[in-house]
Amino acid sequence: MTSSTPKPTVGTVLFPGFELLDVFGPLDFFLILPDLFDFVMLAEKTGSVRSGQGPTALAERALSDCESVDILLVPGGKGTRTEVENPTLLCEIDRLSQTAQYVTTVCTGSALLAKTGQLDHKRATTNKAAWQWVTSQRSEVDWVAKARWVEDGKFFTSSGVSAGMDMALGLVQEIYGEKTAKEVALRAEYKWNNDSNDDPFAEIHGLV
Amino acid sequence: MTSSTPKPTVGTVLFPGFELLDVFGPLDFFLILPDLFDFVMLAEKTGSVRSGQGPTALAERALSDCESVDILLVPGGKGTRTEVENPTLLCEIDRLSQTAQYVTTVCTGSALLAKTGQLDHKRATTNKAAWQWVTSQRSEVDWVAKARWVEDGKFFTSSGVSAGMDMALGLVQEIYGEKTAKEVALRAEYKWNNDSNDDPFAEIHGLV
Numbered sequence: 001m002t003s004s005t006p007k008p009t010v011g012t013v014l015f016p017g018f019e020l021l022d023v024f025g026p027l028d029f030f031l032i033l034p035d036l037f038d039f040v041m042l043a044e045k046t047g048s049v050r051s052g053q054g055p056t057a058l059a060e061r062a063l064s065d066c067e068s069v070d071i072l073l074v075p076g077g078k079g080t081r082t083e084v085e086n087p088t089l090l091c092e093i094d095r096l097s098q099t100a101q102y103v104t105t106v107c108t109g110s111a112l113l114a115k116t117g118q119l120d121h122k123r124a125t126t127n128k129a130a131w132q133w134v135t136s137q138r139s140e141v142d143w144v145a146k147a148r149w150v151e152d153g154k155f156f157t158s159s160g161v162s163a164g165m166d167m168a169l170g171l172v173q174e175i176y177g178e179k180t181a182k183e184v185a186l187r188a189e190y191k192w193n194n195d196s197n198d199d200p201f202a203e204i205h206g207l208v
Numbered sequence: 209m210t211s212s213t214p215k216p217t218v219g220t221v222l223f224p225g226f227e228l229l230d231v232f233g234p235l236d237f238f239l240i241l242p243d244l245f246d247f248v249m250l251a252e253k254t255g256s257v258r259s260g261q262g263p264t265a266l267a268e269r270a271l272s273d274c275e276s277v278d279i280l281l282v283p284g285g286k287g288t289r290t291e292v293e294n295p296t297l298l299c300e301i302d303r304l305s306q307t308a309q310y311v312t313t314v315c316t317g318s319a320l321l322a323k324t325g326q327l328d329h330k331r332a333t334t335n336k337a338a339w340q341w342v343t344s345q346r347s348e349v350d351w352v353a354k355a356r357w358v359e360d361g362k363f364f365t366s367s368g369v370s371a372g373m374d375m376a377l378g379l380v381q382e383i384y385g386e387k388t389a390k391e392v393a394l395r396a397e398y399k400w401n402n403d404s405n406d407d408p409f410a411e412i413h414g415l416v
Contacts, residue, residue, distance in 0.1 A: 021237075023232075025233065027263060031262060041263055053239035054247055128397065162399075188369040189370055
């Protein structure tokens with residue numbers, strides 16, 4: 001990316017019961033330096049969307065009014081248990097994924113993206129506490145149990161909750177280089193878990 | 209805490225330009241297990257409050273309508289540069305701090321709490337990139353440069369942005385014990401930086 005290139009826009013999909021850190025961890029890192037990314041907060045309807053923990057965020061644009069985004073961010077959270085059966089949301093995620101330059105998921109957000117078929121025959125991961133449920137949503141995905149996050153082409157999928165921040169830095173590195181990713185981590189005083197294969201939680205949950 | 213004890217309520221102070229992760233990192237951890245804490249989102253006025261990064265959260269109660277909270281959470285963010293000169297906000301932070309069981313700050317949120325005088329002659333820290341500015345707000349504070357977070361009585365102050373999550377786990381440990389703090393970290397698949405004295409960022413910024 002050069003300074004004359006428009007900043008890529010990160011479109012975040014909100015739905016009732018999204019996980020707070022899945023959304024605002026990656027977004028803080030994408031947006032903490034002013035010149036890297038733009039953002040748009042999306043949901044089925046504009047207005048307030050209550051997280052799984054309770055605090056509420058605002059969606060400024062309806063998914064159906066959003067033609068495309070450069071980077072799609074699909075969070076997880078307890079709401080995914082309902083949303084995997086919501087064809088409207090899945091259809092919008094599918095549509096935006098087709099033209100996005102990168103598609104990212106955090107935690108059980110992988111279940112939503114997997115249900116669209118976009119991850120078929122791709123390597124992907126998800127959180128380890130809900131491993132059986134997520135992976136049962138789509139057997140055509142090449143699920144990787146031991147990974148902090150997985151990159152397969154334009155798809156960046158991460159493990160549970162806090163892993164989204166490490167994945168986000170991985171995407172910053174992909175787009176802007178390692179130096180910028182480390183600058184973001186420094187600004188946030190974050191000790192980046194930058195080895196995408198280092199995942200002690202897979203072992204804790206008996207998956208490897 | 210026992211199961212018959214009411215859950216402590218975490219009151220989070222929102223203001224224009226708050227840092228996303230300062231708020232939603234700690235809140236995710238406080239609220240990821242259902243039985244530990246309640247929450248209330250506070251601001252000078254109810255309604256939407258735009259973060260420093262842009263995404264917007266909702267304040268459900270005006271500070272002036274909030275009699276007390278058990279735990280006060282004061283985030284940082286670029287908005288603190290303005291808010292340190294806002295007597296209305298500082299007065300409310302001062303008032304709620306007086307009766308709170310615990311008072312927590314993240315990043316430059318320490319500047320707001322320090323300006324109230326509540327941290328006078330207490331040990332406290334803040335983020336390292338804005339060290340000179342924050343510490344210049346109140347010389348009566350015993351500022352600690354090298355610390356991920358600092359506990360002094362009821363005051364839990366943390367270093368920059370992501371350090372708020374480690375501090376939050378420190379407070380979970382204080383209230384519910386180490387086992388519960390580790391359970392929260394596991395649920396969020398978070399590698400807790402649980403040594404409050406381990407702070408490489410103080411050295412990077414030449415403060416030690």
